[in-house]
Amino acid sequence: MEEHKRFGRRVFLKSAAIAGVGLGLAACAPSAAPSGGEAGAPSAEDEREITLMAWDEEGFDSFNAEFTAETGIKVNQAVFPQGVWSDVMNKFALWSQTGYSGYDLTIADDLIAGMMASNGFAAELGDYEFWTDHEEDTVEGIHTLNSVLNGVYRIFFLLDLEPFFHYTELVPEAPKTWDELITFGKDATNADEDVWGWRPTNGVGHEFNTVLLMLNQAGADLDTLDDTATLEAFQFMQDWVFTHEITPKSTTSEGNDQIANLSALGKAGMWWNYTGGYRNALEHEQSVLTMENAPAARWPMGPASDIGLIHGWGWMLPKVGEKKDLAIEYLNWFSRPEVLKKFIVNVHRDAPPRYSLINDPDVIEAVPTLALPVGWETILAGAKFREPIVNKKPVNELWSMFQNIGRFIFSAEKTPEETQQWAVTEYQRIMADAG
Amino acid sequence: MAQAESALSPTRSRTRHEAGFFAKYWMAYLLVLPAIIVRFAYTIIPLFRTLWLSLTNMSITNPGEFVGLRNYAMLFQDELFINSLGWTFVYTVSATLIETALGLAFAVLLNQKLRGQSTAIFIVMLPWVIAPMLASNVWKLLLYDSTGIFNQTLTMVGLDRIPWLSDPFWARVSVTLVSVWKNVAWVSLIFLAGLRSLPKEVLEAAEVDGAGPFTRFFRVSLPLLQSTTLLILLLRGMGEIQTFEQIYGLTMGGPGTSTRTLALLAYERFFTEFRYGYGSAVNMWLFLFAALVGFYYSWKLYQAAR
Structure with missing residues (x-):
């Protein structure tokens, strides 16, 4: 009875009233969101403000402060969503579809930009000076990408590659052919119990890269996958693990960080990783790698080619952005050679998208991977963006399809023939659904 | 007269009775109304919205048209x-x-009056x-083929490494074990509560006998724990059908598609591929299975209570 009295109707109503007051106060509290957000009409000051979606990097604030000092336009930086790649894509898709205009410019790679551009969510930038003034200086792969996308949807500020690396203690010379990859891989695998000759980056959503690399090198018909070259590529990949045993079964779970760690510890004879992953491997505290004993090379020549994959990051202008003029002003400033150089040297040390900067001594000093003996331009030559994924409307479905191809192959859940059969049917279904 | 009228007109009588009922309890209804509204807004409407979406071909490339049961028919041609x-x-x-089973065993052990009982429960x-996501990432580090602590230990004692995450069979075992490790605590707690509420007289009588x-x-x-057991089976069964984070964090459904559950597939179809119609159809199946488990054990609980 006493218990009942302790929490009777009166007490309940009092508690509810207190909770209501609390909620009311919270609702009336001043917004912590940056001004110019959704919480009211923009003031005159807000109108000279833009919001960028970009990585939260050291030095970015002071870099943008120079833009503010020069133009009087304040820059707010929203943190680019991090995490599992599908989640990142998901956020951009939802923002685009719901018309969210909380950001005026965003960084985007070829997958995000492909999805946004193909589905009409990104603005075309081909007529602006920040593109036309530097068009000729821009690396070849970007032009190829723009031509298959039928427009310029992104102003690149850095390039990332997926180069082929080898550890000279285990693989003294880079293999020049697919056959040599197998032979050298076997030698390296036999050298030590913990060492695997060939560790491609496959886990945590990277299978599609390996699949595309091999399809390109095999000369596969990327519009149908219904040819012998496709089958040859699939067979080649599955043989790494199950016939020649130069690649561990764990390749299915080894993502770029894991490959960086394993290669740093000398556990890989040959591997591919992003240039950022390579840098991490060099900087690993127990690393046995140096730029001398872990050089990059052209990919081993497949039946049709030895090209690698290229991707990169650039600025993309969402169509729903409400401050296009200010965003364009930012792009004009950012694209100036001296500003772009400063960004690469001081903020994000990665390869620039312009030939003039690739060979700039200051840039080379800041981005040591540019000084790899083989030469950046040699690695870049012929490299393709991740087509056909990034240049078709159903980017995400295609990405998922190529992921599944890799999963089937590297787990041997399907034979190469079954994988091809599944891929051909799935590809047709995806393209038919997309109209 | 009033009695006669009531006998002649039962409908009117019930209406009066209902009116009296609402007049008496209007405050109670008013108080639960916010909860009903919230439940309606965040459960019932999304459920019907999902059902509707599952009958369309909406995707990121397609605004969506009504396609009837086509998505459901396609599901059974989709080997994934x-x-x-x-x-x-x-x-x-x-x-x-x-x-x-393990939860019951732990609960029995934890129910013993021994020193350090509270610490053991903790x-x-x-x-x-x-x-869940943090737990699965930690387990992933432990289970890695080359650098994981488990395999390092096996190697140290001269045993072969186990492909915990890279072989379909072992990946399934790993995923199940991690899930059990995560959830057995809750099951133990419920069983412990059940054990402690058992009537002492009955147990003492049995001992005397x-x-x-x-x-x-x-x-x-x-x-005597039948109701507790059924409740656990009900909640854990429904929970396991919908498991997502642990498996996503540990294997992302791999190797191949060996550990891909319906929840992962639904996520992939809806949120990764943006096939909203088709993904919703997978979600409806997921809902249906969870509901079936729920209804089955609820019915068993009801029977046990009777």
Whole structure:
């Protein structure tokens, strides 16, 4: 009875009233969101403000402060969503579809930009000076990408590659052919119990890269996958693990960080990783790698080619952005050679998208991977963006399809023939659904 | 007269009775109204919205048209769906049963009046309070083929490494074990509460009648725990069908598609591929299975209560 009295109707109503007051106060509290957000009409000051979606990097604030000092336009930086790649894509898709205009410019790679551009969510930038003034200086792969996308949807500020690396203690010379990859891989695998000759980056959503690399090198018909070259590529990949045993079964779970760690510890004879992953491997505290004993090379020549994959990051202008003029002003400033150089040297040390900067001594000093003996331009030559994924409307479905191809192959859940059969049917279904 | 009128007109009488009922309890209804509105807004409407979406071909490239049951028909031609369905069933049954059996065993041990009981309960509870995604990432580090602590230990004692995450069979075992590790704490807690609420007189009477500890447990305690067991099977069964974070964090459904459950497939179709119509159809199946498990054990609970 006493218990009942302790929490009777009166007490309940009092508690509810207190909770209501609390909620009311919270609702009336001043917004912590940056001004110019959704919480009211923009003031005159807000109108000279833009919001960028970009990585939260050291030095970015002071870099943008120079833009503010020069133009009087304040820059707010929203943190680019991090995490599992599908989640990142998901956020951009939802923002685009719901018309969210909380950001005026965003960084985007070829997958995000492909999805946004193909589905009409990104603005075309081909007529602006920040593109036309530097068009000729821009690396070849970007032009190829723009031509298959039928427009310029992104102003690149850095390039990332997926180069082929080898550890000279285990693989003294880079293999020049697919056959040599197998032979050298076997030698390296036999050298030590913990060492695997060939560790491609496959886990945590990277299978599609390996699949595309091999399809390109095999000369596969990327519009149908219904040819012998496709089958040859699939067979080649599955043989790494199950016939020649130069690649561990764990390749299915080894993502770029894991490959960086394993290669740093000398556990890989040959591997591919992003240039950022390579840098991490060099900087690993127990690393046995140096730029001398872990050089990059052209990919081993497949039946049709030895090209690698290229991707990169650039600025993309969402169509729903409400401050296009200010965003364009930012792009004009950012694209100036001296500003772009400063960004690469001081903020994000990665390869620039312009030939003039690739060979700039200051840039080379800041981005040591540019000084790899083989030469950046040699690695870049012929490299393709991740087509056909990034240049078709159903980017995400295609990405998922190529992921599944890799999963089937590297787990041997399907034979190469079954994988091809599944891929051909799935590809047709995806393209038919997309109209 | 009033009685006669009531007898002649039962409908009118019921209406009056209902009016009286609402007049008496209007405050109670008013107080639960916000909860009903919230439930309606965040459960009922999305459920019907999902059902509607599942009848369209909406995707990121398609604004969506009504396609009737086409998505449902397509599901049974989608081998990834069929594989996921099979694995979801196996995973749900095995994880639920292992969790229940182990949880009961832990609860019995924790129920013993020994020194350090509170500490033991705290330790057993720890996995339950760890965020699922964090737990799966930690387990991933432990289970890595080359650098994982488990395999390093096996190598040190001269045993072969186990491909915990890279072989379909072992990946399934790993996923199930991690799920059991995570959830057995909660099951133990519920069983412990059940054990502590058992009527002491019955257990003492059995002891006086000469029943040993095993007989007392299997013949007296366990039957008395029937409702608790059914409740656990109900909640864990529904929970395991919908498991997402642990498996996503540990294997992302791989290797291949060997550990891809319906929840992962639904996520992939809806949120990764943006096939909103088709993904919703997978979600409706997921809902249906969870509801079936829920109805079955709820019915058993109802019967047990009677």
